[in-house]
Amino acid sequence: MRGSLWPHSSGHKWQPISVTSPLASWLGRNVLPLEGEVRGWLRRHGSDVHSADDIIQEAYCRIGAVADLEQIQNARAYFYTTVRNILIERRRREKIVQFDGTAEIESLYVLDESPSVERVLDGRRQYELVCKLIEGLPIRCREVFVMRKVHQLTQRQTAERLGITENIVEKEVARGLKLLLATMADASAAREIGGETV
Amino acid sequence: MAPQSDPSIQETAADWLSRMVSGTASVEDQQGLDNWLAADPRHQGAYLRAQAMWTLLDAGAAEPAFGQGAQVVSLEAHRSARFANPVSRRLLLGGSAALAASLAAALWLPGRLSTERQSLAVSGRDARSFALSDGSRAILDVGARVEVAMRSHERRLELLTGVSWFQVAKDKSRPFIVEAGGSQVIAVGTEFSVSREGGTRIIVTEGIVKILPRGASTPIFLRHNDSAFIATDGRVNLTRLSDEEIRRQLAWREGSIGFNGETLKQAAEKMNDFNDLQIVIDDPDLAETQIVGWFSRRDAEGFAQASATMAGMHVERRGKELHLKRR
Numbered sequence: 001m002r003g004s005l006w007p008h009s010s011g012h013k014w015q016p017i018s019v020t021s022p023l024a025s026w027l028g029r030n031v032l033p034l035e036g037e038v039r040g041w042l043r044r045h046g047s048d049v050h051s052a053d054d055i056i057q058e059a060y061c062r063i064g065a066v067a068d069l070e071q072i073q074n075a076r077a078y079f080y081t082t083v084r085n086i087l088i089e090r091r092r093r094e095k096i097v098q099f100d101g102t103a104e105i106e107s108l109y110v111l112d113e114s115p116s117v118e119r120v121l122d123g124r125r126q127y128e129l130v131c132k133l134i135e136g137l138p139i140r141c142r143e144v145f146v147m148r149k150v151h152q153l154t155q156r157q158t159a160e161r162l163g164i165t166e167n168i169v170e171k172e173v174a175r176g177l178k179l180l181l182a183t184m185a186d187a188s189a190a191r192e193i194g195g196e197t198v
Numbered sequence: 199m200a201p202q203s204d205p206s207i208q209e210t211a212a213d214w215l216s217r218m219v220s221g222t223a224s225v226e227d228q229q230g231l232d233n234w235l236a237a238d239p240r241h242q243g244a245y246l247r248a249q250a251m252w253t254l255l256d257a258g259a260a261e262p263a264f265g266q267g268a269q270v271v272s273l274e275a276h277r278s279a280r281f282a283n284p285v286s287r288r289l290l291l292g293g294s295a296a297l298a299a300s301l302a303a304a305l306w307l308p309g310r311l312s313t314e315r316q317s318l319a320v321s322g323r324d325a326r327s328f329a330l331s332d333g334s335r336a337i338l339d340v341g342a343r344v345e346v347a348m349r350s351h352e353r354r355l356e357l358l359t360g361v362s363w364f365q366v367a368k369d370k371s372r373p374f375i376v377e378a379g380g381s382q383v384i385a386v387g388t389e390f391s392v393s394r395e396g397g398t399r400i401i402v403t404e405g406i407v408k409i410l411p412r413g414a415s416t417p418i419f420l421r422h423n424d425s426a427f428i429a430t431d432g433r434v435n436l437t438r439l440s441d442e443e444i445r446r447q448l449a450w451r452e453g454s455i456g457f458n459g460e461t462l463k464q465a466a467e468k469m470n471d472f473n474d475l476q477i478v479i480d481d482p483d484l485a486e487t488q489i490v491g492w493f494s495r496r497d498a499e500g501f502a503q504a505s506a507t508m509a510g511m512h513v514e515r516r517g518k519e520l521h522l523k524r525r
Binding site: 021023024025027028029031032053054056057058059060061062064123126127129130131133134145148149150151152154155156166169170171173174177178180181184 | 206215221240247251252255256257351
């Protein structure tokens with residue numbers, strides 16, 4: 001079917017992208033909200049948190065190397081398949097267990113072929129998700145994210161409005177991003193935040 | 199650059215991203231980032247992941263249309279939801295030591311985060327006037343539904359069905375935005391009506407409003423007596439109305455209806471929507487007679503009598519029906 005589009009383990013070239021590229025936007029809408037679910041799957045297949053982090057990061061990297069993301073019909077299946085391939089490669093490389101495996105991991109394909117539920121977050125769900133995420137941040141952090149993201153102010157404007165230095169704004173952005181990325185990585189938290197779609 | 203002693207790849211990626219979006223990143227920063235990214239595919243993935251998060255958050259800038267009957271979620275509303283949610287709370291606050299302090303902090307919410315919500319609807323047979331919390335007024339016609347979200351930086355309303363007229367209290371710091379059918383009407387202090395009739399019609403009765411038709415990137419400014427009709431495909435038709443025509447178009451606010459050349463058939467159908475007493479035109483030729491005049495929407499008999507007089511007919515009542523017949 002979409003054979004040529006499925007992720008391969010072949011090498012690819014890293015292309016630096018601007019911070020808010022269409023790629024980042026696509027990943028934010030299609031991949032990030034599924035992470036909790038995919039990490040849950042990884043856990044059930046014996047990955048610890050640390051290796052799950054590695055696998056997810058590698059998956060982002062591979063998906064990021066796909067030339068035409070708009071061609072991907074089912075982002076969820078694509079994400080799962082990428083993760084599954086990385087998992088199999090790692091197991092082979094590590095040779096930790098006698099990997100009899102395909103049986104167990106093949107079961108994933110059943111999941112892939114399931115009728116394609118609309119998994120992309122529409123504008124409304126994105127908005128709700130973002131509200132929940134920002135609302136969950138500690139107070140100073142939340143103020144910074146409300147200015148930067150809800151009001152779309154620059155770092156300098158944010159610093160002026162809040163009466164803090166730009167350096168503090170930058171540090172709060174980093175802190176908030178770490179918290180939010182951790183939230184998205186937590187399967188149960190992500191499910192609660194994303195509702196039934198995630 | 200990383201504040202923690204042993205930052206994970208993801209934390210380092212977040213630090214890099216906060217540097218790159220700061221607006222103060224130097225050439226050396228860019229070089230440092232490139233080196234870090236080139237070192238490991240996982241770095242690239244983690245940085246992409248942070249970028250995806252940062253970009254996703256832009257969705258917080260534009261509150262989308264309220265869905266029908268969907269539970270409306272606001273920043274404010276989630277304060278309580280979060281307290282009822284031990285998993286993410288624990289996760290976000292990072293342990294019980296931080297819990298007490300953060301709880302205290304969370305109880306104090308800055309005013310700009312609060313959102314007041316109101317759902318307006320008119321189900322009876324008379325238009326109704328509503329006072330909004332900012333001092334504005336909305337008059338909704340029968341069948342109209344409006345969702346109101348008053349936030350500190352904007353006043354956002356959505357017209358889900360029907361027609362509504364708004365008298366906007368002046369507040370320069372908070373634009374008053376009405377969404378209808380994907381288009382936006384933006385005002386500061388003015389009066390206008392919005393109706394959904396196939397497309398979206400906007401009539402300005404005072405001041406100036408800015409409209410952003412669905413799918414359009416450039417706004418259109420409307421002055422008083424201007425009217426815009428935005429078709430479902432986003433095409434816009436602008437017209438200038440006379441004071442008389444404006445009064446007629448907005449007569450519903452007083453429970454009146456003004457006809458200006460509609461056929462008797464069309465006029466009778468409109469009247470019948472508001473009354474149990476139904477007007478029936480027996481003669482098809484009479485049905486095409488043009489009608490001019492003002493009526494109370496609830497006065498079927500008055501309408502029937504006046505129409506009969508104008509068109510040389512007479513009225514015959516049969517139970518719940520008023521028959522208009524040739525004399």
